[in-house]
Amino acid sequence: MNTKTTNVLLVGVGGQGTILASKILTEGLLSFGYDVKMSEIHGMAQRGGSVSTHVRYGEKVYSPVICRGEADVVVAFEKMEALRWLPYLSAGGRLIVNNHEIFPMPVILGQAEYPREIEKYLSASAPGTLVVEAAKTADELGNPRVMNMVLLGAVVKTLGLDGRDWGGTLRSCVPPGAVEINERAFAAGKTLLPG
Amino acid sequence: MKVILTGNEAVARGAWEAGCHVAAAYPGTPSTEILENLGRFPEVSSEWSPNEKVALEVASGASIAGARALCAMKHVGLNVAADPFFTMSYIGVNGGLVVVTADDPGLSSSQNEQDNRWYALHAKVPMLEPSDSQECLDFTRAAFDISERFDTPVLLRLTTRICHSKSVVETEERVESPVREYGRNPAKNAMLPAFARQKHYIVEKRLEDLREFGESSPFNSVTMADGAEIGVIASGVGYQYAREALGDGANFLKIGFSWPLPRRRIREFASKVKTLWVVEENDPFIETEIRAMGISCFGKDVLPVVDELTPAIVARAVLGKEPAPGREGEVPPPNRPPLLCPGCPHRGLFFPLSKKKDVIVTGDIGCYGLGSMPPLNVGETTICMGAGFSAAIGFEKANEKAGRNRKVFGILGDSTFFHSGITGLIDAVVNKSRSVFVIMDNRITAMTGQQENPGSGRTLSGEETVALDIPKICGACGVKDDNIHVVDPYDLKASAEAVDRAWAAEETSVIVTTRPCALLKNVQKERAGMKCFVDEERCVLCGACLKLGCPAISKRDGRIVIDQEACNGCGLCVQVCPKSAVGKKGES
Known part of the structure; x- marks a missing residue:
């Protein structure tokens, strides 16, 4: 087993399903025998605020939080949040960005402008940035809410863990009636990445 | 069995394993999930209490009667429960009593950053401080034993990172612990001055016994590293950050039994290292004791008191290592x-109130605190639970003295009303306040993630129960029927009229809004098909709808767009549109 700790940062907007995605990720990593720590913030920030979930795994993990410049993978459920959390990406890290915009209140009120050409900037700053159409894929599958599973599929692939058995974990974490669509979304997410 | 749990889940599991019989709490981030999880174990009688003081008194009564009891709260909750907490230190326990305080360094969801470790010192009770989920489970189990052995409540101190971080935990099965015998014993349990005076001697002696016990507690442990000269004394998540940052390059004295502190072990550890560092979040609690012992160390002179620590902060302070620059965004x-969520019922009262000139709005703790943000900008004070009402009374008095002609509106929610708003309303009536007291009744404790309260009609375990009637309570507090305005906040006209009438009243008046929280499952189901939409031919882009501050409404590419996924068809935008350009479908 790789002894180095791997750091995955999931960021987005409260209500986007980052918590369920990180739950499946951590439960799966535990089942593969890793030491795992996960940290997230509940409460007020969840009301449409900027949210982040830190997942760290390896042989032995101490800190539950990831520091700036240390995330091996950052997955942004919302485009502008990718910009906010970019300083957390490590030098050789991989950024995955959902091509999806949610306007914050200052933008809705016209007090600020939603940043333009985010993808261009991110790709220049973090070579290898993957912009994925998770929202569109989830829509095509028939339920916009499974966007989080599409992104989870992409993360698992990026981590090189797509060959592992995630089925049992996924089934235990979502309601019985929603298993099938979540499985399809998870599988679709894995195909959004090259290779 | 190996599982991955949050600290809160692990505390609940540990209490269950320890044979806990009774648990009580008032919800508060980051502590809420402890009772939510305990409520799933049928062996534990768990309840949401109206406030933390009641919760601790329920747990105290259970403990005196011989049951193992736990009470959980956020840090500021212990301020509310401080009264029983200090006296239970004198009374001690029969069945084990564990008090959990969940502090919030970094203020992720709190009004202050107080460090509740001082409560252990102040109330002279032992304190345990876990640093991960396994320790949350182990320390909770041990806390019941320590409580019974030393006849004292035990304070279990968590922080947000401990509560809401997950790590791997080895669980065990429940060990049944029969409810202990109870016999009448006023000298122990009735703190009349004569008895309490005697008890104080016992408390001082107990503290010395506990200090001796802490010297050999396995929760305080030393890890020496070959050739390392640095020594670190750390507690809580600070220990994990220090281990992460310093690895095997430092010696550690990890403090888990953190009051009373093990002075001999500290002195011995300090004598073996060249430089000594104390890594703890917020106040210099351990550091103060170490310095008082005459031992020199680095602590809050180089580490911040404010906000959370991180491994990078520790590495910079101890090793002088600059944090990774990362990649700054250009802008x-x-x-x-x-x-406030799309369809939040609070918006329907805040909007007309935001139009009112010459008003002062004293706010409170809950989702409605978000009304003070743009564009509504309603609310100017947030102190603590209940102060939305009581501070209004004082504000009115000061306004009178200053000759300011401004009407005061005090605002709080249903759960806050039951918690400590009722007493403020009684004060208002009895002392003839002319202010307006608004209860935004959404039938649930919303901000913390929808916990039942005395107005919900359900208990923590989901059982049906009485749903208290807020307008009737206001009437019973002495507010005249004519001055109690009950409105549906989705009806802007009715809300505005209620605000106007209350504004003009010369006596204490009350407004109660009656829409349940838009996030409630049954509400979401009921309203699933209800959506508002823009008729672009009529829309003149005046932006009146944007002033509601609804996150579902935005202007994109020169058009007003309503996000159909987020919208719940509350219809406020339909009512504010001057051109009748917003329609609504799926009306029930």
Whole structure:
């Protein structure tokens, strides 16, 4: 087993399903025998605020939080949040960005402008940035809410863990009636990445 | 069995394993999930209490009667429960009594950053401080034994990172612990002055016994590293950060039994290292004791008191290592502050109130605190639970003295009303306040993630129960029927009329809004098909709808767009549109 700790940062907007995605990720990593720590913030920030979930795994993990410049993978459920959390990406890290915009209140009120050409900037700053159409894929599958599973599929692939058995974990974490669509979304997410 | 649990889940599991019989709490981030999880174990009688003081008194009564009891709260909750907490230190326990305080360094969801470790010192009770989920489970189990062995409540101190971080935990099965015998014993349990005076001697002696016990507690442990000269004394998540940052390059004295502190072990550890560092979040609690012992160390002179620590902060302080520069964005993106949800019923009262000139709005703790953000900007004070009402009374008195002609509106929610708003309303009536007291009744404790309260009609375990009637309570507190305005906040006209009438009243008046929280499952189901939409031919882009501050409404590419996924068809935008350009479908 790789002894180095791997750091995955999931960021987005409260209500986007980052918590369920990180739950499946951590439960799966535990089942593969890793030491795992996960940290997230509940409460007020969840009301449409900027949210982040830190997942760290390896042989032995101490800190539950990831520091700036240390995330091996950052997955942004919302485009502008990718910009906010970019300083957390490590030098050789991989950024995955959902091509999806949610306007914050200052933008809705016209007090600020939603940043333009985010993808261009991110790709220049973090070579290898993957912009994925998770929202569109989830829509095509028939339920916009499974966007989080599409992104989870992409993360698992990026981590090189797509060959592992995630089925049992996924089934235990979502309601019985929603298993099938979540499985399809998870599988679709894995195909959004090259290779 | 190996599982991955949050600290809160692990505390609940540990209490269950320890044979806990009774648990009580008032919800508060980051502590809420402890009772939510305990409520799933049928062996534990768990309840949401109206406030933390009641919760601790329920747990105290259970303990005196011989049951193992736990009470959980956020840090500021212990201020509310401080009264029973200090006296239970004198009374001690029969069945084990564990008090959990969940502090919030970094203020992720709190009004202050107080360090509740001082409560252990102040109330002279032992304190345990876990640093991960396994320790949350182990320390909770041990806390019941320590409580019974030393006849004292035990304070279990968590922080947000401990509560809401997950790590791997080895669980065990429940060990049944029969409810102990109870016999009448006023000298122990009735703290009349004569008895309490005697008890104080016992408390002082107990503290010395506990200090001796802490010297050999396995929760305080030393890890020496070959050739390392640095020594670190750390507790809580600070220990994990220090281990992460310093690895095997430092010696550690990890403090888990953190009051009373093990002075001999500290002195011995300090004598073996060249430089000594104390890594703890917020106040210099351990450091103060170490310095008082005459031992020199680095602590809050180089580490911050404010906010959370991180491994990078520890590495910079101890090793002088500059944090990774990361990759700065060229332009920092706009802020994304938390906000009132689409369809939030609070908006329907805040909107007409935001139009009112010459008003002062004293706010409170809950989602409605978000009304003070743009564009509504309603609310100017937030102190603590209940102060939305009581501070209004004082504000009115000061306004009178200053000759300011401004009507005061005090605002709080249903759960806050039951918690400590009722007493403020009684004060208002009895002392003839002419202010307006608004209860935004959404039938649930919303901000913390929808916990039942005395107005919900259900208990923590989901059982049906009485749903208290807020207008009737206001009437019973002495507010005249004519001055109690009950409105549906989705009806802007009715809300505005209620605000106007209350504004003009010369006596204490009350407004109660009656829409349940838009996030409630049954509400979401009921309203699933209800959506508002824009008729672009009529829309003149005046932006009146944007002034509601609804996150579902935005202007994109020169058009007003309503996000159909987020919208719940509350219809406020339909009512504010001057051109009748917003329609609504799926009306029930």
